[in-house]
Amino acid sequence: MTARLLNSRDTELLERAGRVVPNGVWGHMATRAIGPDYPQFFSKSDGCRVWDADGNEYIDFMCAWGPNVLGYRHAEVDAAALAQMDKGDIGNGPTDKMVELAELLVDTLDHADWTLFQKNGTDATTVCVTIARAATGHRKILVARGAYHGAVPWCSPSLVGVTSEDRAHLILFDYNDITSLDAAIDEAGDDLAGILLTAFKHDVGKDQHLPEKAFLAHARAACDRTGAALILDDVRAGFRLDVRGSWARYGVKPDLAAYSKAIANGWPLAAVAGSERFREGAGKIFTTGSFWYGSAAMAAAVKTVQILRDSDALAHTEAMGERFRAGLSTISARHGFTLRQTGPAQMPMVLFDGDQDLRIANAFCAAALRHGIYLHPKHNMFLCAAHTPDDIDRALEAADGAFADILSAGILAA
Amino acid sequence: MTARLLNSRDTELLERAGRVVPNGVWGHMATRAIGPDYPQFFSKSDGCRVWDADGNEYIDFMCAWGPNVLGYRHAEVDAAALAQMDKGDIGNGPTDKMVELAELLVDTLDHADWTLFQKNGTDATTVCVTIARAATGHRKILVARGAYHGAVPWCSPSLVGVTSEDRAHLILFDYNDITSLDAAIDEAGDDLAGILLTAFKHDVGKDQHLPEKAFLAHARAACDRTGAALILDDVRAGFRLDVRGSWARYGVKPDLAAYSKAIANGWPLAAVAGSERFREGAGKIFTTGSFWYGSAAMAAAVKTVQILRDSDALAHTEAMGERFRAGLSTISARHGFTLRQTGPAQMPMVLFDGDQDLRIANAFCAAALRHGIYLHPKHNMFLCAAHTPDDIDRALEAADGAFADILSAGILAA
Known part of the structure; x- marks a missing residue:
């Protein structure tokens, strides 16, 4: 639970932004609504990865909320x-x-x-x-x-x-x-x-x-x-x-x-x-x-x-979404609970049963950040053609760790 | 009066566009409203100059309708x-x-x-x-x-x-x-x-x-x-x-x-x-x-x-606008008529007296194109920091030629 220590640059930017922008950040990318563990500012993006302002790297499942479909900084495009x-x-x-x-x-x-x-x-x-x-x-x-x-x-x-x-x-x-x-x-x-x-x-x-x-x-x-x-x-x-x-x-x-x-x-x-x-x-x-x-x-x-x-970019993206979905399903079953995974696999929505106030989803996504993946607790996510099977497998390991964290913290009951 | 011959590529693009875009081109940049002599498509822009799809070069007084303030393709920006x-x-x-x-x-x-x-x-x-x-x-x-x-x-x-x-x-x-x-x-x-x-x-x-x-x-x-x-x-x-x-x-x-x-x-x-x-x-x-x-x-x-x-970019731009305005005033007086030049010199509006239907303005701007300057007959124009005194003087020569053309064609009476 050391995310805020890692986010000193993010905190500084948010404080500066707060003086010259109402609420610091506006619109759909403002993280106020999804909790203090989210980095608000980014310094770099490449392929299916983003780096926050403090240099922490994440496998990204938001893709800039949709625009990134082939991978950030796609050379040909x-x-x-x-x-x-x-x-x-x-x-x-x-x-x-x-x-x-x-x-x-x-x-x-x-x-x-x-x-x-x-x-x-x-x-x-x-x-x-x-x-x-x-x-x-x-x-x-x-x-x-x-x-x-x-x-x-x-x-x-x-x-x-x-x-x-x-x-x-x-x-x-x-x-x-x-x-x-x-x-x-x-x-x-x-x-x-x-x-x-x-x-x-x-x-x-x-x-x-x-x-x-x-x-x-x-x-x-x-x-x-x-x-x-x-x-x-x-x-x-x-x-x-x-x-x-x-x-x-x-x-x-x-x-x-x-x-x-x-x-x-x-x-x-x-x-x-x-x-x-x-x-x-x-x-x-x-x-x-x-x-x-x-x-x-x-x-x-x-x-x-x-x-x-x-190219097969979109078929590949869908396959990566299905790999992620199947993996999450397997892991959550192993931990003894079920997820609600809906919509197209390449634009997944992942919700927890009985999580009306999104308390579990918020805790899970915050934990996932600490394990190196950027998810969203209540908006559909996005995969892109730059996600590889290895990225997905590493993301699943991270999700596994995040599930374990919130289970051991008693936030999620198996 | 050979502009259309020079615009074969423009005509071809407009025909192609007409099949896949309603009217070919929409909005404020559609030239339908200002006459057939205007090039609709461009191939290049640099500094204060634009080149149409057929490669004709113009000293530009529209600056992309405002965005260009320091010069197109400004290296530092x-x-x-x-x-x-x-x-x-x-x-x-x-x-x-x-x-x-x-x-x-x-x-x-x-x-x-x-x-x-x-x-x-x-x-x-x-x-x-x-x-x-x-x-x-x-x-x-x-x-x-x-x-x-x-x-x-x-x-x-x-x-x-x-x-x-x-x-x-x-x-x-x-x-x-x-x-x-x-x-x-x-x-x-x-x-x-x-x-x-x-x-x-x-x-x-x-x-x-x-x-x-x-x-x-x-x-x-x-x-x-x-x-x-x-x-x-x-x-x-x-x-x-x-x-x-x-x-x-x-x-x-x-x-x-x-x-x-x-x-x-x-x-x-x-x-x-x-x-x-x-x-x-x-x-x-x-x-x-x-x-x-x-x-x-x-x-x-x-x-x-x-x-x-x-920098003095804006003061320079204003000075170039004043140079252009003063030059147009001098030239039109020499030709025996007066122009209505209004607004800030760096965003000039140039109208002809008694030209309710803009017939004279349209003819003048069409002639100006043939002399190598891109003006607008009824919208304010824009100067940028890339306009030099030499550009303005060349533009004034072009305007002088355009005035002479429409005077000799009987469109404008001295």
């Missing part, structure tokens, strides 16, 4: 981006990299006839909603309860600083629940603009659920019937589960989809991809940003998507 | 960013660069006690509005007619895909008009959250106006009286007019200010800087983005702000 940067990154318009990337995405994604680029995942979901309204002339957007679609007033998980009007045209339903979706569709009446769904149900602190094919097909049929847009928020899962888009395996095509995070292996970029039926609507809205045509990030995306498409 | 990138760009939290940048901004900006970082200018203005509402518990935001504050539904210049609720709590007034501002304040009553103002009046297609000190002081006093936030949208002008913030010279301090564009000389970054009174409100809202802690862009910003603070 970064070389492509830097080669473009050497010609010029932003200018008074796009470069040929924008065309190359748009063609590649239209060719690769199973549902896309066109694309638009942004910087944030929230930009992409906001553009999708705006296009759906522009194309249909309707206003209502159906959103699953508990789903995360971004951090601006219309979709933020917090209501602080948000007005009721910001969400006036949202109607809630339950993911995978056809009856609930139908009730929301009825409520929207002839004002239905779109149905917005994450790739799978990945709500914070809860078991994950893959989408049921019948549910997706029902949503698809409802949009076909009403002319509304079926919108896939693939920001978190896109380019990690399937390079064709996360619903390709279900045979259900969205009208509009939002991508970001993994699309350029950490270089800042987002994209909206859409179907022919929504091209005209997409061309009517005004959407832009100062850095959206930055071509270095686009070059990084071209290389990232090519590698994902042409 | 890019080296700082790449040195950070070599350690790692994004990870599971910030690096020490975030602290360094926040301290530097608090130290440099005359009004700032704290900062938060984002990616887009629109992120920053949206965060300001959200903080103003969170801190005051009020809803109304006063916005100047015709001002640009971003491209999402609450502030977009277009209403396509926007619902009336998105703007339910905006109240309009006229920039620099105290009576109009007071009427808006009265209309907000006890629900006033903030007054949002650009650094100066820089509306598209119109003469620019610097803020009147009495107007800013009146807005400041109104916010002091009501507890509302005085919000400076310094996205376009910040770190170009004055490294302390664009209102430092007026002695009026905003409560919240939004920065982006020039802050990292082209690396994607935005920032909100605020006063002590709004720190608590800033700490209560939820705001985040996948790439917001990217430390390469933060390292670029540290270096950019240090150079702006410690």
Whole structure:
């Protein structure tokens, strides 16, 4: 239990940050909510490893919360981006990299006839909603309860600083629940603009659920019937589960989809991809940003998507996720308890039974840090193509040690 | 008049783009609105020069619409960013660069006690509005007619895909008009959250106006009286007019200010800087983005702000703007007509008298392209520290040639 001694630089940075940034750190990466044992600041990242500000090394299972899909500091991706940067990154318009990337995405994604680029995942979901309204002339957007679609007033998980009007045209339903979706569709009446769904149900602190094919097909049929847009928020899962888009395996095509995070292996970029039926609507809205045509990030995306498409990177990542999941299952059984492991193996959620206040999860993850792996107690985690079988096996040894620690401390009962 | 022949590569790219991107190109950099002679795609940028996709070179007066303040591909800035990138760009939290940048901004900006970082200018203005509402518990935001504050539904210049609720709590007034501002304040009553103002009046297609000190002081006093936030949208002008913030010279301090564009000389970054009174409100809202802690862009910003603070880069840029303005004035007088040149010299707006439909401006700028300078007919332009007296003199020769062209073509009457 010496983590804080090892974190003197982290403490110093947090104190300095506290003077010039409200709460020191903001948003999803603020560790306040998950306990004092977490390092807040990092000094280095490489492959599947991160080093905190004090130089402690971890095998990483957060991957920068998604952007890292091929490994941090991926040589080919970064070389492509830097080669473009050497010609010029932003200018008074796009470069040929924008065309190359748009063609590649239209060719690769199973549902896309066109694309638009942004910087944030929230930009992409906001553009999708705006296009759906522009194309249909309707206003209502159906959103699953508990789903995360971004951090601006219309979709933020917090209501602080948000007005009721910001969400006036949202109607809630339950993911995978056809009856609930139908009730929301009825409520929207002839004002239905779109149905917005994450790739799978990945709500914070809860078991994950893959989408049921019948549910997706029902949503698809409802949009076909009403002319509304079926919108896939693939920001978190896109380019990690399937390079064709996360619903390709279900045979259900969205009208509009939002991508970001993994699309350029950490270089800042987002994209909206859409179907022919929504091209005209997409061309009517005004959407832009100062850095959206930055071509270095686009070059990084071209290389990232090519590698994902042409290599076994994603199959390997899934296999590593399954190896980690199976190992955790075996180890926890040996210790005499069971874990709830849900969702895609490469985006795992690991929860403890009966751990309503996440006391066990927090203690386990804190112990895991001391054993050299970086996990998250209540958000889905991420694996990347840089994880090797040896990394996973070492991570499992660390997890084994962390389970032993919390068992011996009486935090977890076998 | 051979520009199109020189633009075969541009035409080809636009045709390809048209198949995979709605309208080919979107947003503020789409040249559709300013005429077919403009190159849409670029291949290279360096210093104060850009090269279009066909290799034609221009002395650039748009600076990527603002981000380029020290010169494209600035060696010191890019080296700082790449040195950070070599350690790692994004990870599971910030690096020490975030602290360094926040301290530097608090130290440099005359009004700032704290900062938060984002990616887009629109992120920053949206965060300001959200903080103003969170801190005051009020809803109304006063916005100047015709001002640009971003491209999402609450502030977009277009209403396509926007619902009336998105703007339910905006109240309009006229920039620099105290009576109009007071009427808006009265209309907000006890629900006033903030007054949002650009650094100066820089509306598209119109003469620019610097803020009147009495107007800013009146807005400041109104916010002091009501507890509302005085919000400076310094996205376009910040770190170009004055490294302390664009209102430092007026002695009026905003409560919240939004920065982006020039802050990292082209690396994607935005920032909100605020006063002590709004720190608590800033700490209560939820705001985040996948790439917001990217430390390469933060390292670029540290270096950019240090150079702006410690060198004569901005004074030089202003002097180059004045040289260009004076030269245009002299040349146009020699040709027998007058130009309307308004706003800060380093962010010049050049309009022709009686040119309501911008026919003359469009013809002039198209001719200027053929003479090797990239101007904009209806948006303010930007100079950067890489413009030399020789560049300005060559640009003036080019402008002289362009004036002669449109005079001889009968488009402009002397």
